[in-house]
Amino acid sequence: MSLDFFQNTILEDEMVLLRPLQATDVDNLLDISLNEPETWEYSLVRANGKENLENYIQIALKARENKTEFPFVVFDKKSGKYAGSTRFYDINITFKTLQLGYTWYGKEFRGTGLNKHCKYLLLQYAFETLGMERVEFRADNNNLKSIAAMKSIGCKVEGVLRSHMPTLGSEVRRDSIILSILKNEWFDEVKSNLKAKL
Template sequence: MNFDLFSKNLLEDDRVLLRPLEVTDAECLMDISLHEPETWEFSLVKADGQANLEKYIQLAVKAKETQKEFPYIVYDKQSGKYAGSTRFYDINFEFKTLQLGYTWYGKHFRGTGLNKHCKYLLLRFAFETLGMERVEFRADANNQRSIAAMKRIGCTVEGILRSHMPTHTPAIRRDSIILSILKDEWFEKVKMNLEKQL
């Protein structure tokens, strides 16, 4: 399996375009970064404010260059605006697994159906082009909005990793919820159910 498959495949439908995130994309996402700090309430890597956003993107692009992650910028065709970002990470071609996360959208794009289009394109690519056997999702166990969104697209809850990661408050550690979709589940039900929601 070749990492170049990521760059060679543009993910797009009539609603959304996912293209590789570049350092110059900070300008495209700056409005969300400057005016919507609540977007990163549960995130361990914040992109609020110009300096944080630029650092966030630089780290994501560096991880892409070292073939550890593949980040995308999300363009909403309906509004003609950039909506946020998402990425594949912990990519393991040998085990045929990866994680899908670091997903965030500006407040005007939440609840509009944009996320379902993004997840459909990403999951179809992971299972049907990359040949993955498992796509995993993780979130702060208190992030009910994110957990509900993952369940709606067909994820199965696997459990909670207790006191799993530090947060921005040194005395507080987060519990992480683990969800996943398996290849068989994608082809048997998740793909069809998600297509009905698009």
């Protein structure tokens, strides 16, 4: 099945609901944007402050329009609050590959298990509905928390792209670590191991 970029794709379980990001989600995410600037320490596109958040969302929506990304807003059912955002990007239907990233949550949602629920739903959709063969993840090689989170859901490290891209507002270039999950790995072990952690 191909990804319908204009469909109102909703992924949910008992803990979390992911729905397509909308322009009006500025209001839902503004509290995190204004009060938690550390959330974007390793981000290449900052969403701190209302203007940056509006810009962040507009860039994501334009990419969806161009059929290169599919951004979601994350709603935490237990607290009844919006928790953050995540997306599929670098989507290549012909090669059956995509990347999963641009993931961020407010601090009250980190370490709660929310991320594992999100990743389970997104990976299940990627491999079982879209028929992807490979889902890739990238991070700043200094972002140890993010790398640990990716490993904990079953990602395998492939390597590091040295001096891969500039960091925001700096002359310093970042090394990017590449991790992935393959379709057979999802069905053989990653799915059951991740489900056991939910």
